[in-house]
Amino acid sequence: MKLFKYTTWRPFDAEGNSQKCNTRENLLRSLLYFNSAEKFNDPFDLCPFFDIDCSDDELKRTTTETIMQEEGLTLLKARRKALQLIRQQGLHTISGRKSxxxxxxxxxxxVGVCCFTTNHPTTILMWSHYGDHHMGLCLEFDIPNEIPSNENLECSFLPPVPVTYSNHLPKFKLVRHTLDDLLCCLRTKSMEWKYENEYRAMHRNYIGTIAYSPSLLQSVTAGCKMQDKEFDELSKTIRNMKIHPNLFRAQKKEREFGLTLIKC
Structure with a gap:
């Protein structure tokens, strides 16, 4: 599966002095950063709809149905268990539900989230919104359905899943929520973001960098507004990597709105 990740590339400060560049370190060490949705630019990310105003009877009914489906219990046993869970978690009151x-x-x-897209590095909007206004990078990954093991891998993550675009927030259960519920929230965004064609990988309990197999990174493309000095630093960085991905440089087309890629 070919996926792309747009990111910044700032190896020098405003005066042209070398500075710490997280992207450079991540390239050299084959790391991906998994961020919290709290840091995302969409305030609706991982913010599902909770129906705390539902009636007691509705809460009992939906919880009973969930338990019957998941555990195969009879209606009577599932209802008893549902009532017990609701009491234990204080969900019979509004304050308990808010808590x-x-x-x-x-x-x-x-939950750590790492975002990708199927949009090729000739996509102008992705550069403008996520590639540091065409001064950053686009990384091309070839990611299999199962993430290869890495002997230096301290954390593992779920393979990327496509984002679903909707006009409605996903509904999250107050009782007995599952990994599928979490995945639904993870991959549901407003229809207004559909142009991103986004995929997301996640780690359930980790925010930070996670190693990947260096062979997964197929190419690195520099934005069309990247300065020569920064591009030279990028070339040097790739030469120092364990496995050398292909290097491209985006260039504006002369007679139309578009980008072409020059192999370097």
Whole structure:
């Protein structure tokens, strides 16, 4: 599966002096950064709809149905278990439901998310929005359905899944929420973001860098507004990598709105 990641490339400060560049370090060490949704530019990320105003009967019914489906219990046994769970978690009161929502939301913000796109590095908007206004990089990955093991890998992550675009927030269960519920929230965004054609990988309890197999990175493309000095530093960085991906430089077309890629 070919996926792309747009990012910044700032190896020098405003005066032209070398400075710490996280992207450079991540390239050299084959690392991807998994961020919290709390840091994303969309305030609706991982913010599902919780129906805390539902009636007691509705809460009991949906919880009973969930338990029957997941555990195969009879209606009577599932209803008893549902009532017990609702009492234990204080969900028979509005204040208890609000408290449950706060705990679930806090848990969601501990999910590390790494974003990709299927949009090729000739896509102008992706450069403008995520590639540092055409001064950054686009990384091309060839990611299999199963992430290869890495002997230096301290954390593992789920393979990228496509984002679903909708006009409605996903609905999250107050009781007995599952990994599928979390995945639904992870990959649901507003229809206004559809142009991104986004995929997301996640780690359930980790924010930070995670190693990947160096062979997954197929190419690196420099934005069309990257300065020569910065491009030279990028070339040097790639020469120092364990496996050398192809290097391209985006260039504006002369007679139309578009980009072409020059192999370097």
């Amino acid at each position: 449950a929502v706060e705990k679930i939301t806090a848990k969601m913000m501990n």
